[in-house]
């Protein structure tokens with residue numbers, strides 16, 4: 370068994386345990402394998418171990434892998450900051466975008482989504498820990514943004530995403546995830562029907578699952594340490 374295969378088994382086991390504690394079905398939590406910084410060969414290994422959904426943050430790196438692996442039935446999710454000049458490539462080559470944080474970007478993604486494809490699934494990224502992370506819409510502006518994004522024809526607004534500031538310990542980690550879930554409930558009370566909470570990474574996925582995560586985005590615990598920083 371390769372390291373990636375056994376890491377995937379271990380991560381799926383952590384998901385199963387957290388789901389059990391939370392009285393949730395394991396199938397209600399999707400594992401997104403974050404392959405940024407790793408090769409197409411690593412993605413292929415994870416595929417052979419049963420993984421289908423992969424997350425990427427840097428568009429050129431992602432397009433190279435998507436092209437190399439085009440014969441495999443993989444689902445690609447864009448999870449990095451979205452720049453205006455990259456929206457067309459993202460709208461064309463991905464099934465999901467987790468990191469929409471302003472209307473202009475959402476409008477471009479909707480306009481540029483090929484009509485031959487189903488609507489692009491999107492999450493709005495929310496800044497739930499204030500200074501901690503630079504990206505994401507502030508909670509104040511969220512309801513308005515969600516309403517505008519949900520009316521765009523070629524997008525399907527599915528839910529919310531957050532990358533909280535790192536915290537130690539389960540209880541501290543749960544706080545921002547609880548906030549994100551509360552924000553989704555607040556939006557749904559305004560008439561929307563969001564059902565996706567993209568939250569939890571290698572170090573805090575259990576806390577996220579206890580607070581209702583439906584997609585956990587896990588890189589390091591599957592593929593190992595990346596040898597570049599988050600801002601490349």
Ligand SMILES: *Cc1c(COP(=O)(O)O)cnc(C)c1O
Nearest residue numbers: 403426448570571586587588589
């Ligand atoms: C890199 C990244 C991840 C994965 O982080 P790990 O700590 O390696 O699990 C998850 N989400 C986003 C948005 C990322 O950029």
